[in-house]
Amino acid sequence: MDRNPSPPSSEAEEEEGDAVGNTVYSKHWLFSILTRLIEVISPEKTEPTVSPGGIQTELDEEMENDICRVWDMSMDEDVALFLQEFNAPDIFMGVFAKSKCPRLTEICVGILGNMACFQDICMSISKDENLGQVLLQRLCDSDSPTLLETSRLLLTCLSQPEVANVWVERIRENPSVYDCVCFIMSSSTNVELLVKVGEVVDKLFDLDEELMLNWIKNGTCRSVGPSVDDSPEELPDFKIVPCILEAAKQVRSDNPEGLDVYMHILQLLTTVDEGIQAIVQAPDGGKETWSLLYDLVCHELCQPDDPPIIVQEQKTVLASILSVLSAMFASQTEQEYTKMRKNMPLIGSLIRILQYMEGCGKRSVDNSKESEQGETGRADVNEEDFHLKILKDICCELLSNMLQELTKENTLEGLHQGHLNEQTCSCAFQNLLPLYFASVESFLEVLREADQTLADNLEKRFPSLKVHA
Numbered sequence: 001m002d003r004n005p006s007p008p009s010s011e012a013e014e015e016e017g018d019a020v021g022n023t024v025y026s027k028h029w030l031f032s033i034l035t036r037l038i039e040v041i042s043p044e045k046t047e048p049t050v051s052p053g054g055i056q057t058e059l060d061e062e063m064e065n066d067i068c069r070v071w072d073m074s075m076d077e078d079v080a081l082f083l084q085e086f087n088a089p090d091i092f093m094g095v096f097a098k099s100k101c102p103r104l105t106e107i108c109v110g111i112l113g114n115m116a117c118f119q120d121i122c123m124s125i126s127k128d129e130n131l132g133q134v135l136l137q138r139l140c141d142s143d144s145p146t147l148l149e150t151s152r153l154l155l156t157c158l159s160q161p162e163v164a165n166v167w168v169e170r171i172r173e174n175p176s177v178y179d180c181v182c183f184i185m186s187s188s189t190n191v192e193l194l195v196k197v198g199e200v201v202d203k204l205f206d207l208d209e210e211l212m213l214n215w216i217k218n219g220t221c222r223s224v225g226p227s228v229d230d231s232p233e234e235l236p237d238f239k240i241v242p243c244i245l246e247a248a249k250q251v252r253s254d255n256p257e258g259l260d261v262y263m264h265i266l267q268l269l270t271t272v273d274e275g276i277q278a279i280v281q282a283p284d285g286g287k288e289t290w291s292l293l294y295d296l297v298c299h300e301l302c303q304p305d306d307p308p309i310i311v312q313e314q315k316t317v318l319a320s321i322l323s324v325l326s327a328m329f330a331s332q333t334e335q336e337y338t339k340m341r342k343n344m345p346l347i348g349s350l351i352r353i354l355q356y357m358e359g360c361g362k363r364s365v366d367n368s369k370e371s372e373q374g375e376t377g378r379a380d381v382n383e384e385d386f387h388l389k390i391l392k393d394i395c396c397e398l399l400s401n402m403l404q405e406l407t408k409e410n411t412l413e414g415l416h417q418g419h420l421n422e423q424t425c426s427c428a429f430q431n432l433l434p435l436y437f438a439s440v441e442s443f444l445e446v447l448r449e450a451d452q453t454l455a456d457n458l459e460k461r462f463p464s465l466k467v468h469a
Helices: 027-041 061-073 077-085 088-097 102-115 119-125 129-140 143-158 164-172 175-187 190-209 211-218 240-251 257-270 273-280 287-299 315-331 345-372 375-404 408-417 422-432 437-450 452-461 461-469
Strands: 056-058 223-226 230-234
Touching: 027 061, 027 077, 027 088, 027 257, 061 230, 077 088, 077 102, 077 119, 088 102, 088 119, 088 129, 102 129, 102 143, 102 175, 119 129, 119 143, 119 164, 119 345, 129 164, 129 175, 129 240, 143 164, 143 190, 164 211, 190 211, 190 240, 190 257, 190 345, 211 257, 211 273, 230 257, 240 257, 240 273, 240 287, 257 273, 257 287, 257 315, 257 461, 273 315, 287 315, 287 345, 315 345, 315 375, 345 375, 345 408, 375 422, 375 437, 422 437, 422 452, 437 452, 452 461
Parallel strands: none
Antiparallel strands: 223 230
16 A cells, blocks of 8 residues: 555535635545544544554554545645644644554654644644644654654754744753654664654754753753653663764765764754863763764765765765864864874875865856856855855864874875875965965974975975975
């Protein structure tokens, strides 16, 4: 059976005035499904399919077929308004409270998610405190499809400026949300669910720094919402950073957009001192975070066999990763993983990113000339330039800090490994000067000890360095 079968034909052709709004869908048919839904959860009715313990576990095929049609139809605003008018959210509340059928719960949350795409309905759903609390409790569900639809609904509401603060405040006052979200990130292998939960966390942190600070400081054991058998369940002592890292590892291979989301969450953490400390003062001193990000930059993203234009596709995830690495390097220079003898490949990768951006810059100029006749095209080019500039600024800051830490031995190793040569050093200097003059000058002094000829050649290319020598 299809997950969401096609909606039925309207009976409006036979019954005048039966159509829902301007659609071809039937009011009578929709109302009959809502009525049957009430009957399914009413105590007098025997559940269609029950487990030996008397708990409904499945829908009968006809009912599932019909309610899935409603799910499809609810993407239409007229249908969503009709469902709102006939108190569908209250009916769904009854489903959440009484039904033990995961599929039915999933579909009802999914319908609410579709309805919430329309502003007025979203405001009505969001202002219903009882419904809001019940929906947050669904994050404690053990059913992945239900968790996915719940996360999609929350993200839809958080993306509506008129009601976002209502949900932020509700989540801030509900400690179980932190535990349930951390549990999902740390234990789920469902990539689609992890991406959607990551988007919710990313949106929350972006909207409210106070909530982010609370989650950073969180970590006490709590009893959280009802588990599958409605008994309190105690979850482990979660810390936000390890949970984010675990989720990032799960999505990195299968979902580039998901990796982008989790890297941006880490970047948001580094915008506050408490977040940086949560990363670098972890039991491993931040080694796991550094290792993951280092591996992504040096072995997966923007590689030597990639075309330069790849930096355009990966600019946002690279900016997030390099921003976190930069914050860690600046705050934790005594850690073994930040020692320069281990990080020459990272310097090589930073310079390669700058080289690729130079190629993209030339292409952007060409595109800009071609799009001068179209305002939309020019806006797109300008936005691309803006994101590349952010990446360049972050890349240059980290590179300048790392160059200042190089010793003669590190530099000789970099020359031997091919990370440093006249071409790469020229690219680095071209991007770092004049803003990071002190860093370039410091590196040049060390380079003279390692390779006098290369240092002389670079001085000839960049006369400002020779004047200050």
